[in-house]
Amino acid sequence: MIDYDRFLSDYAKSVRASDIRELLKVVERGGVISFAGGLPDPNTFPKEEIAQIAMEVIIKHGEKALQYGPTRGSAYFLEAVREFSKMNGIPVRENEGIIATVGSQQSLYLVGKTLANPGDYIVTEEPTYLGAIQAFRSSGVRFLTVPIDEDGMRTDKLEEVLKEAVSEGIKIKYIYTIPTCHNPAGTTMPMERRKHLLELAEQYNILVIEDDPYSYITFEEREVKPLKAMDESGRVIYLSTLSKILAPGIRLGWAIGPEPIVAKMELVKQGMDLHTPTLTQYIAAEILKRGIIDRNIPKIKRIYKEKRDAMLRALEQYMPEGVKWTKPIGGLFIWVWLPEKINARKLLNKAIENGVVFVPGDSFFPNGGGKNTMRLNFSYPSPEEIEEGIKRLAKTIKEML
Ligand SMILES: Cc1ncc(COP(=O)(O)O)c(C=O)c1O
Structure with missing residues (x-):
């Protein structure tokens, strides 16, 4: 057996898989609502137009x-x-x-x-x-x-x-x-x-x-x-x-x-x-x-606004006292500050059992810190999944308080 590690550069030895990619594997098992990725809603992709144009471009400008x-x-x-x-x-x-x-x-x-x-x-x-x-x-x-x-x-x-x-x-x-x-x-x-x-x-x-x-x-x-x-x-x-x-x-x-x-x-x-x-x-x-x-953007805004609103509403309705979050004017994410004593990584382990995942916030701190924070994505799940997922998340937080 060759020991391949000894051939690696220091940089290759130091790189680690991103937490988010690891989490996606959990989600693939099914039954779990994911606020973890940063995926756009596929309903926003103008598939027919792209297909039509791809064919035209290859035929007309193929050379x-x-x-x-x-x-x-x-x-x-x-x-x-x-x-x-x-x-x-x-x-x-x-x-x-x-x-x-x-x-x-x-x-x-x-x-x-x-x-x-x-x-x-x-x-x-x-x-x-x-x-x-x-x-x-x-x-x-x-x-x-x-x-x-x-x-x-x-x-x-x-x-x-x-x-x-x-x-x-x-x-x-x-x-x-x-x-x-x-x-x-x-x-x-x-x-x-x-x-x-x-x-x-x-x-x-x-x-x-x-x-x-x-x-x-x-x-x-x-x-x-x-x-x-x-x-x-x-x-x-x-x-x-x-x-x-x-x-x-x-x-x-x-x-x-x-x-x-x-x-x-x-x-x-x-x-x-x-x-x-x-x-x-x-x-x-x-x-x-x-x-x-230009024509697609208003549709994207409409879809994401509805989802952001669903998430803000659910946070308001289900989260216990001491949990705070940002109110984005666009984009894909909401940031949550948990009470100091809650460690988001420990929370994640319990949340997986309860059928919901997110990204622990410390992943986004280059020098460490942010143990009591997390990132929630609202662009990918449906409004119904958002409500159910936040309900499960709030229940998990309450269990840890
Ligand atoms: C802030 C920020 N920069 C860059 C990127 C990378 O985007 P791209 O798909 O264009 O590589 C992302 C993707 O989520 C992002 O959120």
């Missing part, structure tokens, strides 16, 4: 759509995304570039590799997106974290973190943030905090990575301008994706940022996969150009 393409992305797709982004308040400005990626997840990996060396410090919210922790960890960075409240990142605390870093001679490479409909927290930063964050980035001369899969699917009237739309000095690298407004299986995202940075991301990507699949770019370009996404 190009089935061929190798540029690392930056196919001109046809980039042009369609530029237009979509401009219509949503984020034009690609002079001195800026855009790159097509295999979902935002690849953008995170590329930008992480492009900006930081092993041992460098970066700043994230606490909690933050698990996939970003994994992507950034692969470049060996150290995390400084900023707590959140119901309004997202506490920029007063960010200021403290930055000040302290300076006093300790620590150079921060970038601030990573999800300002709108945060994953996992479901929070949205108000305009004053957004301004404050950008002022601090300016004052301390730091780049900002804005991860924005969700601002297209907000369903409350609230002023939410992406940081990128307020970025006067070219400090923000903006990431978005078709995963939540079309379908995640298409695996298409994009990054917009200063051209010198995007040019380097392109070179990093070249060594990874040469380019994003041409065929899906052509299909997505047609979908964007024909306005299918």
